[in-house]
Amino acid sequence: MTTILELDSLTRVFGGLRAVDDVSTKVSEGELFGLIGPNGAGKTTLFNLISGFTPPSSGDVRFKGESITGLPVHKIAHRGMSRTFQNLRVFPNMTVFDNISVGALGMIGVSPFSALWGGRAKAREISERSWEMLEKVGLKEHADDLAANLSYGKRKYLEIARALAMKPDLLILDEPAAGMNDSETAELAQFITDLNKTGLTIMLVEHDMGLVMGICQRLVVLASGRKIADDVPAKVRQDPAVLEAYLGGDD
């Protein structure tokens, strides 16, 4: 299988703290891959290193065979990487439809000139893609509501739909199940699995073991910035180092 994302001894130091310490791994195309670890393990930092929000202190990120280390965030997005945010960042004062349209228009490209003259084909493409994504997450009847007025769970799906509107090759979800109850989490797990079945590579960054254990094909476990395990969930579950770090060692 071809490798889509490759991390090569990625390290990030904040002052004296090694938030991410020498992490290497590979993600294959079409994989549903999980990154887990207890609070403060460096998951979000690693994620920010991958998506370009934070530059690494050392090491390299290769996406589709090319190094993307040090590229600005918007250029990495154009290469086909799309992300959501841990603390749910939809555009609150824009409608649901307009939120999703931003995901689409970033990739399709708009300019002041296309707005004034001859941008009709682009506008049609953006509109159609936005409707398609609305349909996919079942928010069609909310298209004209302000994002701020949606329920928490629906805003989560809106954020995912906006990321999907970029038609990414790799989708990274940062703690999508945070703040959801069990039945909502189960529904989300099904949604993510279905997405993955369409051939999309997905990376899940999660704090909660339940979701990742159930659906991921492979897991990387971080503790104190270091990679302590990299295997299928069944093996990771029994790994003594993981149990020690993650569950406190008495399970």
Add this chain to the structure above:
Amino acid sequence: MSKPLFIKLLLLVIVFAVVPFALEGLGKGYYYQIATLAFVFMLLAASLHLVTGVAGLLHLGHASLYGVGAYVAALLGSKYGIGFTYGLPLAGIGAAFVAFLVALPTMRLMSIYFAVATLGIGQMLFLVFQNWVDVTNGPNGVMLFDGIDLFGYAINSELGIYYVVAVVAAVSILILNRLSHSYYGNALRSLREDDQCTAAMGINVTVMKIQAFVISAFFAGIAGALWAYTTGYISPNDFNFSQSILILTMVVVGGLGSLPGVLIGALLLILLPEVLRYFGDIRNIIVGLLMFGAILFLPKGLFGEVNALNFARRILGSAWSEDNSEKGIGWK
């Protein structure tokens, strides 16, 4: 006739027939001056709206860019004999150029720091107008005696000048309307909401901000040229900080992010002091109280953004409507 077409025709009839007819009937230069002032400030407010209302950048120096346009037009006209036909676009380009130069270092600044930077730019340009006596004639200002000359045709009548100002302002506002009511406008709005998140959507945030700032300055420069040519005299105080605040007030009272609201705000703040002239100096207090009340009771503005976007999409017909089963959503 469809509803959008009817509304558009109605607006055209008001601006190009009803108002000039009424002005001719009143037959006094004073009323024409107010009409010109209203157009200039509607254009200023509409251009600031793009930066502050749509892209969410608090801009405290808009009047100084308006001043750059006015000085470019007045100096080209009075010193070099370059008339209105070329002076008008050159005024816009001059202001846009100055804006581009100052935008490069300031656009990476966040919220309040950007506001303070624009405040500094406004003061700096004001001091240039005031103290660079060799070029700007300092506090004495610049006289511009040649009237409006359009491709060789001198336009002398008050009615003719009204039409020139109205057409230039209307076309400019239409362009700004299109920029804020389109997917490009959506991209600008997303900057206001969360610019980091917008970058993750593959949008070059810095370039977008510079674009909005420069386009806005271009139209402020156009407004400056209209002002210089219609009053025939400009001085630094026409472009000081309080003018920037006046324009900003129009935007906020009208509704941040709402172009129709901003136009209403500008009209109101220009016309109200004139209507209240009968009350003498108390009128300024009345205007202040009304503004205070407007913000207190209508914090989203006289015509808020949600209503404004509905208006643009459904009443003016800017929505994408390939699928007739959907109500107007998205943009053409």
